[in-house]
Amino acid sequence: MMKRRDFLRKSVPAGVLLPSLVSGFSFRAFSADSSIMQSLLLPVTETDHVFVIIQLNGGNDGLNMVVPIENFSSYVNARPNIYIPEDKVLKLNGKVGLHPAMTGLGAMYNNGQLKVVQSVGYPQPSFSHFRATDIWMSASDSNAVVNSGWAGRYLNYEYPNFPNGYPNTSMPDPLAIQIGSATSLTLQGPAVSMGMSISNTSNFYNLVNGIQDPAPDTPAGKELKFIRLVAQQTQQYATVIKSAATKTVQQVSYPINNSLGDQLKIVARLISGGLKTRIYMVNYGGFDTHSVQVNSNDTTIGTHANLLKNVSDAIKAFQDDLKFLGVDDRVVGMTFSEFGRRIKSNGSTGTDHGAAAPLFVFGKNVLGGVLGDTPIIPASATVNDNIPFQYDFRSVYATILSNWLCVNDLDLQQIMLKNFQVLPLVNMSGCKKPVNLSGDTLISNYPNPFTSSTVITFTTAGGHTLIQIMDTMGRVIVNLTDKEYTAGKYTVVLDGSSLPAGVYYARLQNMATQQVRAMIKVKQ
Numbered sequence: 001m002m003k004r005r006d007f008l009r010k011s012v013p014a015g016v017l018l019p020s021l022v023s024g025f026s027f028r029a030f031s032a033d034s035s036i037m038q039s040l041l042l043p044v045t046e047t048d049h050v051f052v053i054i055q056l057n058g059g060n061d062g063l064n065m066v067v068p069i070e071n072f073s074s075y076v077n078a079r080p081n082i083y084i085p086e087d088k089v090l091k092l093n094g095k096v097g098l099h100p101a102m103t104g105l106g107a108m109y110n111n112g113q114l115k116v117v118q119s120v121g122y123p124q125p126s127f128s129h130f131r132a133t134d135i136w137m138s139a140s141d142s143n144a145v146v147n148s149g150w151a152g153r154y155l156n157y158e159y160p161n162f163p164n165g166y167p168n169t170s171m172p173d174p175l176a177i178q179i180g181s182a183t184s185l186t187l188q189g190p191a192v193s194m195g196m197s198i199s200n201t202s203n204f205y206n207l208v209n210g211i212q213d214p215a216p217d218t219p220a221g222k223e224l225k226f227i228r229l230v231a232q233q234t235q236q237y238a239t240v241i242k243s244a245a246t247k248t249v250q251q252v253s254y255p256i257n258n259s260l261g262d263q264l265k266i267v268a269r270l271i272s273g274g275l276k277t278r279i280y281m282v283n284y285g286g287f288d289t290h291s292v293q294v295n296s297n298d299t300t301i302g303t304h305a306n307l308l309k310n311v312s313d314a315i316k317a318f319q320d321d322l323k324f325l326g327v328d329d330r331v332v333g334m335t336f337s338e339f340g341r342r343i344k345s346n347g348s349t350g351t352d353h354g355a356a357a358p359l360f361v362f363g364k365n366v367l368g369g370v371l372g373d374t375p376i377i378p379a380s381a382t383v384n385d386n387i388p389f390q391y392d393f394r395s396v397y398a399t400i401l402s403n404w405l406c407v408n409d410l411d412l413q414q415i416m417l418k419n420f421q422v423l424p425l426v427n428m429s430g431c432k433k434p435v436n437l438s439g440d441t442l443i444s445n446y447p448n449p450f451t452s453s454t455v456i457t458f459t460t461a462g463g464h465t466l467i468q469i470m471d472t473m474g475r476v477i478v479n480l481t482d483k484e485y486t487a488g489k490y491t492v493v494l495d496g497s498s499l500p501a502g503v504y505y506a507r508l509q510n511m512a513t514q515q516v517r518a519m520i521k522v523k524q
Contacts, residue, residue: 062357104316244273
């Protein structure tokens with residue numbers, strides 16, 4: 001039996017050609033009750049799961065957000081002017097802890113509602129805000145430019161004919177909603193944007209209450225009124241958003257003067273109001289903390305502490321609200337920032353652009369805890385040292401798509417552009433069996449330290465296996481092997497004769513499992 005998507009890709013249905021109406025383009029019209037139209041308007045996957053993306057703009061300092069207690073002395077040596085005192089850290093698992101300002105997320109961790117994913121990044125990281133953001137939003141390799149977003153490709157997979165025929169009885173609501181800015185690359189499909197944006201929270205409440213911001217009584221103001229009128233008349237989703245919002249009359253208290261909380265409050269209201277929207281995106285900025293990241297007299301307070309407190313308080317209120325509204329079983333959220341910060345602090349009580357950093361996945365259905373090893377910190381970090389990535393950020397996306405939004409494996413690779421490991425982040429709720437990570441040592445090398453070459457021994461459970469070598473800046477310098485294996489123990493040789501002396505990292509990725517081990521090359 002041919003799959004519906006294959007049918008749609010291979011068929012060119014006949015229709016009635018309408019006159020040229022808009023900018024010279026013609027449109028085909030199909031009967032709403034025709035089998036072709038019904039096929040076009042049904043989503044591929046039936047699920048009521050919702051995913052909320054929180055973008056932390058500017059490059060968040062992961063080492064001061066999730067403090068490496070296990071490697072605390074090296075952390076202090078690298079950051080003598082900004083480190084968080086150990087007795088102030090909110091302990092999690094004995095190995096790491098949260099910044100003391102993040103009491104809300106600390107409580108969620110204790111309730112099993114928070115997953116900390118360590119050292120998330122990608123090969124060949126970019127340290128440009130704009131390029132790094134594009135990489136995270138498109139899920140592209142850093143040396144490739146992709147003009148669609150990962151969530152946009154997913155929504156195009158679910159609703160392959162969008163925007164033709166939408167809204168409709170099967171999907172009367174926006175496919176995705178972004179609050180707080182223009183619709184980003186994340187929601188861009190292969191041809192059109194799959195989402196809509198509510199540029200700020202005031203516009204949302206004006207829509208709900210039928211209020212427009214006043215326009216000046218000038219010729220330009222009159223034109224603005226006309227543009228707004230046209231926009232309001234042509235906004236197909238305004239009515240359903242207003243209807244969903246008015247169904248929720250009571251919510252829990254959110255923190256005041258907290259723009260992230262203001263955005264998440266709207267998201268909770270719309271989810272509770274019955275929108276079928278699957279993806280929501282919000283953002284919160286200010287994380288580019290090159291200077292005065294902390295108070296020089298008390299490193300637990302200052303700019304970064306205020307940012308982390310607002311993020312923590314907003315997410316905690318959002319989670320409490322979802323529970324109060326009876327929809328917490330349907331929602332999973334994630335934070336991300338375009339990059340982390342350098343291991344070593346600078347002389348301005350700040351941090352500079354870095355590579356890998358932790359991110360949070362939260363919700364009632366997350367598999368709580370800490371995923372990954374405590375970041376490796378050199379005893380004498382230099383200004384160029386970065387945290388080596390353990391998990392490719394695209395593995396997080398792939399997991400959410402596979403285990404939360406229930407995308408099948410074949411379509412998952414098409415959406416994500418290649419194969420990525422699936423991680424133990426969320427309960428599948430009928431999608432798939434959870435994955436488990438082994439606690440065994442799966443990759444090692446001998447000799448270590450080495451002078452010119454070293455033998456890397458690794459154990460694979462079978463299937464796709466990747467061995468990468470990275471430098472201290474977080475860049476992948478070579479893939480030693482990248483292929484399918486049968487289960488067993490294997491060796492590969494790293495010829496490091498051309499490498500300068502220093503610290504390197506060997507990374508194993510085997511299906512859902514990964515490990516990173518440090519290696520040292522010394523001069524002969």
